[in-house]
Amino acid sequence: MSRIRYTRRLPVVVVATGLALAVAACGGESSTDSAKPAPSAAAQLDAKADLSKQSLTVTVWPGYTPKELAEKAKAELKVSKVDIVEHDTNETAMAKLTTQAGESIDVAFVSGQYAQALNEQGLLEPIHPELIPNLSNLYPEATQLSYDKGNKFSVPYTWGTTGICYRSDLVKAEPKSWNDILKPPAWADKKVTMLATERWLALPALKVLKFSVNTTKDEEIAKAKELLLAAKPHVIYDDVTFGQKLQSGEAVMSEAWDGWCPTTDAKKNIKFVVPSEGSDLWVDTMVIMKSSKNKEAAHALINYILNPEIHSWAAANINYKVPNKAAMDKVEVPEGSLLGISPAELLNGEAAIDLGEASVKYTRLSTEVAAK
Amino acid sequence: MKVVGKPRPVSPRWGRRLGAFVFLGPGVAYLAVLLLVPLALILSYTVFRRGRFGGIVYEFTTENFSRLFDPLYLDVVLTSIKLATLTTVFALLLGYPTAYLIARLPRTWKTVALVAIVLPFWTNFIIRVYAWTILLSGPGLINSALGTQMELLYNHGAIVTGLLYSYLPLMVLPLYAAIEKLDPQLREASANLGASAFTTFRRVTLPLTLPGVATGCLFVFVPSFGNFVIPEILGGGRTATVGTLIRAEFLKSRDWPFGSTLALAVILVLIVLLVIQSWVSRRG
Numbered sequence: 001m002s003r004i005r006y007t008r009r010l011p012v013v014v015v016a017t018g019l020a021l022a023v024a025a026c027g028g029e030s031s032t033d034s035a036k037p038a039p040s041a042a043a044q045l046d047a048k049a050d051l052s053k054q055s056l057t058v059t060v061w062p063g064y065t066p067k068e069l070a071e072k073a074k075a076e077l078k079v080s081k082v083d084i085v086e087h088d089t090n091e092t093a094m095a096k097l098t099t100q101a102g103e104s105i106d107v108a109f110v111s112g113q114y115a116q117a118l119n120e121q122g123l124l125e126p127i128h129p130e131l132i133p134n135l136s137n138l139y140p141e142a143t144q145l146s147y148d149k150g151n152k153f154s155v156p157y158t159w160g161t162t163g164i165c166y167r168s169d170l171v172k173a174e175p176k177s178w179n180d181i182l183k184p185p186a187w188a189d190k191k192v193t194m195l196a197t198e199r200w201l202a203l204p205a206l207k208v209l210k211f212s213v214n215t216t217k218d219e220e221i222a223k224a225k226e227l228l229l230a231a232k233p234h235v236i237y238d239d240v241t242f243g244q245k246l247q248s249g250e251a252v253m254s255e256a257w258d259g260w261c262p263t264t265d266a267k268k269n270i271k272f273v274v275p276s277e278g279s280d281l282w283v284d285t286m287v288i289m290k291s292s293k294n295k296e297a298a299h300a301l302i303n304y305i306l307n308p309e310i311h312s313w314a315a316a317n318i319n320y321k322v323p324n325k326a327a328m329d330k331v332e333v334p335e336g337s338l339l340g341i342s343p344a345e346l347l348n349g350e351a352a353i354d355l356g357e358a359s360v361k362y363t364r365l366s367t368e369v370a371a372k
Numbered sequence: 373m374k375v376v377g378k379p380r381p382v383s384p385r386w387g388r389r390l391g392a393f394v395f396l397g398p399g400v401a402y403l404a405v406l407l408l409v410p411l412a413l414i415l416s417y418t419v420f421r422r423g424r425f426g427g428i429v430y431e432f433t434t435e436n437f438s439r440l441f442d443p444l445y446l447d448v449v450l451t452s453i454k455l456a457t458l459t460t461v462f463a464l465l466l467g468y469p470t471a472y473l474i475a476r477l478p479r480t481w482k483t484v485a486l487v488a489i490v491l492p493f494w495t496n497f498i499i500r501v502y503a504w505t506i507l508l509s510g511p512g513l514i515n516s517a518l519g520t521q522m523e524l525l526y527n528h529g530a531i532v533t534g535l536l537y538s539y540l541p542l543m544v545l546p547l548y549a550a551i552e553k554l555d556p557q558l559r560e561a562s563a564n565l566g567a568s569a570f571t572t573f574r575r576v577t578l579p580l581t582l583p584g585v586a587t588g589c590l591f592v593f594v595p596s597f598g599n600f601v602i603p604e605i606l607g608g609g610r611t612a613t614v615g616t617l618i619r620a621e622f623l624k625s626r627d628w629p630f631g632s633t634l635a636l637a638v639i640l641v642l643i644v645l646l647v648i649q650s651w652v653s654r655r656g
Contacts, residue, residue, distance in 0.1 A: 089623070091425070091623065091624065091626050094425035094626075095425065095427060095626065098423070098425050098427065099427060117424070117425065190510075190523070190526070191510075196609050197624065198624065198625075232610065236526055236608040236609070236610065237608060237609030237610060238608070238609065239609075249511065250509055250510065250511070356424065357424065360625070360627075363620075363624070363625040363627070364444075366620070366624075367444060367445075367448075367612060367617065367620070368444060370609065370610070370611070370612035370616070371444055371445075371447050371448050371451070371612040
């Protein structure tokens with residue numbers, strides 16, 4: 001008897017436990033955008049604060065900063081601890097920074113439009129330029145970025161653009177226009193790759209139509225969709241391995257982020273061009289969280305990273321252009337390298353800004369293109 | 373002589389309860405934490421709004437469910453069903469004779485054959501899927517061996533090929549178990565009574581192994597329906613399936629509520645399939 005009762009009740013107990021835990025888990029998260037405080041005023045910071053009482057937690061993409069950064073910064077800045085945690089994408093960083101988990105983070109690396117969105121939510125500490133003398137190392141162009149003119153809440157770490165990466169030995173004509181990707185000539189049919197990530201999927205079509213990459217107008221997005229659907233039978237979508245596809249010859253032209261285009265390949269047969277219709281400008285930035293209790297140390301860390309010796313690491317080792325003149329002057333630019341693209345050329349590109357609620361239009365666009 | 377470790381007298385009822393608790397406890401806790409909590413979370417997310425950067429805003433809405441019936445997403449679901457069904461049918465056609473053959477092999481060869489079926493599982497799934505791109509690509513092995521220029525990669529055919537390759541063992545194993553269990557005397561009796569080999573198969577072997585067929589079909593259909601890696605790699609990102617859509621909703625668009633609603637829809641489909649499978653098994 002007792003045994004039957006026991007096992008009968010078991011599922012009820014299990015479900016109840018499950019629900020209780022689930023409710024507890026739900027309650028633990030704070031809602032992310034119901035309240036939107038305006039960006040608040042800067043905190044009072046003490047330039048002579050005792051950094052040895054402060055510790056830092058930094059979130060950054062894997063492999064995006066020198067391995068020994070934590071150790072060296074700790075020794076150099078004399079802070080009590082530097083912890084580096086990682087995020088794979090801007091989206092995961094945002095998930096972290098906009099919930100309670102973000103309160104343990106002092107400095108975050110995110111792309112420009114995400115820094116803008118964080119600032120709009122009142123989550124960022126304004127940059128105190130007097131605590132970052134090395135800001136003077138930046139190119140003048142690096143202070144004119146549309147998501148944050150004057151570097152009020154973000155400091156740029158790397159920047160670049162999107163263009164066409166191609167096999168100079170396999171194309172019958174050098175690509176010049178985004179139309180070479182959207183309407184590939186017969187010899188390139190199905191040997192063209194496009195980026196599938198929402199905003200970049202739309203980029204070539206928007207540029208061909210002379211629309212802004214930040215457009216939120218339905219009719220403009222609809223026109224872009226037509227072009228993208230017409231292109232679909234002739235292209236492959238690849239965000240990750242297009243470099244390999246070009247190297248193997250499986251692809252001859254790819255819509256590519258400059259840093260991902262293997263132009264320094266030993267065979268010297270891969271080139272990069274920014275199409276005549278123009279392109280975008282992406283910037284990865286460093287921001288300081290409003291909730292940080294170690295703001296002096298956070299400024300000191302950004303100042304440290306802006307040292308030419310440290311900042312040049314990204315250009316020399318992971319092939320990303322850095323907006324730091326003093327750092328770029330130290331870097332030897334190998335033949336064919338895209339590090340040679342000048343800041344002025346980059347600024348021709350249109351910087352992506354955060355689209356807020358309208359960003360779902362691009363989500364739908366990418367689903368529609370994939371589903372048709 | 374002293375008896376060591378003589379059990380203390382415990383009332384049998386308490387002993388059983390204690391035993392049940394000790395043995396079931398960890399399993400129940402494991403299920404509660406790792407299965408039911410995520411399920412309850414998915415269920416609860418479906419009625420809330422998305423946060424701008426992901427996460428959940430706790431405002432009640434039924435919007436996620438009405439979105440599910442948007443023709444755009446219905447198309448995606450239909451494509452997934454089509455791909456999974458094709459995979460299951462091919463797996464059954466290939467798997468049944470294979471399982472039948474293995475069941476009739478001598479004992480030692482049976483083991484060898486079964487190990488050979490399971491062997492691919494010992495290598496990483498992603499690597500095996502990537503290997504197919506080398507076989508199928510334009511200048512790839514198949515085209516160069518045949519001297520042809522066929523388009524084998526980045527289409528539905530490539531996706532079904534990849535799914536079939538990955539999940540065929542899940543069809544063969546339950547079928548093998550069902551066929552192996554079958555008493556050979558039944559087939560002999562059928563033959564003695566004058567039935568042809570085909571009639572014996574149709575009237576005796578097939579009906580008795582139907583539960584195995586149902587299990588195998590379920591094992592192949594379910595992971596094929598939800599898979600997102602194979603459509604991504606072998607489909608060249610040109611086909612949206614339920615799996616790629618759920619992944620995109622969670623990781624790219626960060627629309628957890630809608631991603632959860634899609635996941636819930638998939639779970640409902642699976643429950644229906646499970647009910648059918650258990651009904652077939654009980655009849656068998």
